[in-house]
Amino acid sequence: MNEHPAGGPTAGVPTGPPGMSDLTSFDHVRPDDGEHVGYLGMTTDGLFVPFDRLHRRRGPASELDEAETLLEELGLGYLAESWWLEVDGEQVAVRIVELRRDVVVVARAMEDMTAHVAKALDLTRTIELALPTDRLTPA
Numbered sequence: 001m002n003e004h005p006a007g008g009p010t011a012g013v014p015t016g017p018p019g020m021s022d023l024t025s026f027d028h029v030r031p032d033d034g035e036h037v038g039y040l041g042m043t044t045d046g047l048f049v050p051f052d053r054l055h056r057r058r059g060p061a062s063e064l065d066e067a068e069t070l071l072e073e074l075g076l077g078y079l080a081e082s083w084w085l086e087v088d089g090e091q092v093a094v095r096i097v098e099l100r101r102d103v104v105v106v107a108r109a110m111e112d113m114t115a116h117v118a119k120a121l122d123l124t125r126t127i128e129l130a131l132p133t134d135r136l137t138p139a
Contacts, residue, residue: 023049028071038071040064053079053099055132082109082139085127093139095121102131 023041028050030037038058041049047061050070059070079099084091085106098105105128107121129135 025051028068030072030075035076037075040067040071050074054104054136078138084137084139085129086135086137091137094127094136097121097123097126104129104131104133104136106136 023043025039025041027036028038028040029035036053038053039051039055041051043049043061045061048064048067049061050058050067052058052071052074053076058074059067061067062070079096083094083096083106085094086092093109094106095109096104097107105126107123107126110120110122
């Protein structure tokens with residue numbers, strides 16, 4: 001899941017989630033390891049709104065250093081967690097197997113989502129979701 005965008009900090013930059021698409025957004029890369037940890041949306045009053053790699057708003061509009069710190073502390077660990085995917089009105093246990101700028105790919109979990117052991121995944125039938133999506137929620 002180490003994705004490093006080509007073309008510089010503004011190439012192909014997404015806008016914010018629905019309702020926030022009027023924000024000018026740019027990538028935020030963690031300075032100590034170069035990991036792309038999210039996006040910052042700049043408001044018209046000069047504040048910055050942090051969004052994670054799944055394009056979810058992660059905090060209020062704030063000064064740049066506060067928004068950057070929030071994303072750096074959040075990191076990418078949430079991508080390895082268990083998730084629920086809404087499929088035909090039901091919640092299906094999934095795990096994230098791939099993340100690109102505007103797409104997340106998930107696979108159905110084949111075991112109990114509460115176990116603290118490695119999860120078996122059905123990689124033969126992955127599901128690709130355009131970002132942002134409201135169908136994917138933390139388990």
